[in-house]
Amino acid sequence: MVGDAHEKLELELRRGVVVLAVLSRLGTLRYGYELRQSLIAAGMPIEEGTLYPLLRRLESQGVLTSEWRGTQGPNRRYYVLSDAGRDLLARLTTTWHGITKAMDDILGEGGRDDG
């Protein structure tokens, strides 16, 4: 039971940060597969079935722009942050730092309570 709960809660935690992780990697043009490999290498694996729909949703929200390109190989859809996306990334990054600082403090207090 606890094992199940851990898996579900970890998944929820990851879901919460996956948008920020994706945005952080799209300062330059990347296509889906390349982006996924980049996130895996950074320790943030994301399911294929989640990534591609997410990219499209972010594009439809005006956060990303995309284009088909195939100058140095097969034709692929490349994504990059729009101006609004850069602004959003900056704001979410600030929020993230606030959250991590708060969580560090809270978890630190928890550790002291245990002691």
Add this chain to the structure above:
Amino acid sequence: MTADEMIDGYVAEVVLLLPQRQRADVARELRDAIAEEVSDAAETRSARDEAVTAVLGGFGRPADVAARYRAPIVVIDPSDSRRLFTLALGGAALILIGAVLGELIDHVPPQRDLDAAVDQATPWLFGWLGVLAAWFAITAWWRRRRPATAWKPRPMPTDRISRPGRVAALVSYIAGTVALVDPPAMLHLFSGGNAAPAAYDALAYDSDFLAVRGPIVLGLLVLTLALQAVVIVQGRLLPWNHTTDLTLGLILCAVLTWVVSEPVFVTGPADRTAKEIVALLILISLVDLAFSLRRHRVRQALSSR
């Protein structure tokens, strides 16, 4: 099926669930992405088919993938699910009980067929579920259009009672019970003795009812009235009142169901009308008991601080 056919089949299932304008673009990107994942996975697997199966498994169900391309359409708010479930079950139970009561009133053995009555109630069950689904869907849509402002407090269920209200109710219940004991006498009283003889005949009780069922019903009604009087004296509801009210209410409903299953009045029209009124009272009582039980549970939860 070849590996490419599997990929095409998977992509087709995803894009079929997407809007027309998105399909070609998503199909192209998805097929390319799967192909790249497969070529990556094929390095560690002996057969390409195996790699395709593994990659498609990683993508997940096509319907789930398609759903992620758009903001989900919420027909019924998750916060309404429990209430919807409760109302669906409660309403279904009432419909089935109503169908059984209807059959008990309509037919006498051996023509009585309760199974057929329950079967005939099936369209009503689906109708009820449809009405509920439509109602909750409209509510959810309206809530999204006009998000609620602040929460407004409502009166909490309490154990206190309104003595004047209870006294008035008790008096009317007693009058009703007296009227039931001797309906022709009541008719005489209200009509001033001018009612037609047929009216008096219509209100004559069946002899079997008077011998067994009538006294039992009267005993239960008197017991109910006595308990109401005790509550008025107490000035509030005590835990034992809830238990006895619920138990007595359920027993009364069961006895009344038995009552309508056999003749009550001698004449057919009066018998049928009376039974239909009793059946309606049974259904209303069951709803009332369910709400009383709910209010009692809430009170219990609040008092467990």
